[in-house]
Amino acid sequence: MRVTPITKTEVISRSSELPSLPLIVAEILATLDDPECNIHDLCSYIVHDPVIAARVLSQANRAAYRSRSTVRDIYTAASLIGFTQIREISLLSSMAMFVNCSFQRTSNNYWKHSVAVGVCAQEVALHISAPIFSEMALVGGLLHDIGQLWLNRFCPEEFAATIEFALAYSVGIEEAEREQFGVDHAQIGAWLAENWQLPASIVAAIRCHHRPELALNELLVPVVSIAEVFTNALDIGAPVENRVTRLSSAACTVLGLKVDDSIQPLLGRMEARSAYANTIFCRDVD
């Protein structure tokens, strides 16, 4: 093990070297159940962000291709593709830029995996008709492994050795991390999410995504946990590192998710939507 275990104080202290989480992420999450919130406020923000605006227009023109018309302004795009998609595109684009700026050595595989888990979390929630905002599932999935980025940035050699050990001995990465650092990436990610003042359900989903039994009362926890297992099982994102060593039966029970033939369409949607999202949003991460 590393001489001194990693502590919360060290994680928060070193995270001050990183850019702030994009304001739009917190604003979108804070207004999910606000009946006063309207799409024009979000569009007014997007108009001033060329990267997000480009993504929104691109998506709207894909949706409009059969009418052979070209969408050129954000407000028309918003009416065509809807509030939920606008929010999702804003979240994915802003998070991609944040990850790229904060952790310059981020591998494309990390981001592909995170996007896939975000999309798969949305699909799991839809499959079981969970009363969870899809944007919460998306952000929980996008950030679930943020602790690994912290480890990769601030303890790169030890982290690389930990991954090699986990692969060589077929143990879960989180077990290997606890052995090396005294704490795993899930806990580090939760400390970061708390520091960024993200909703408690997202903090819990990050902290417990490898041990969902610790917080099954928070539905987003088993959703993100199962989404990650399914993402790895489908071999999406990080081909060399994808492993499945555990699936929580308690998490499946609490969601009413049966692992039988009924999940075949779910697996198809997960794989297709992840591939589609990654072709669009992985261009933002080098």
Next chain:
Amino acid sequence: MRYRTIYLPMAEAAAGMTLAAPLNVSRQGLQRFSLPQGHVLTEDNLSQMAANYAEFIFIAEPDGRSDEQVAIDMARVAHRVMEIFAGADFNDPILLALFDQILTYRNA
């Protein structure tokens, strides 16, 4: 003829493709549009699906591979799935069930 099932984004859908599963398009909790499994898509269907914001469809496409190629592909798939599940305890029924479903999905 043998068929394979794949999920396609709407932009890649074309008239003449056959639905591998029922298509139900809902928006804001209301069902807007539905087509049965086995339906052959027409241009009208595609326009209606686009108008109702359908994003993905499950398609059955002819599988032109030889029996030999199918066997090679199945062996390659099984090897990779075993690699992913290398650390799994198959005495755990839910892990075994997931392993089976992934193999079934990959060989569909």
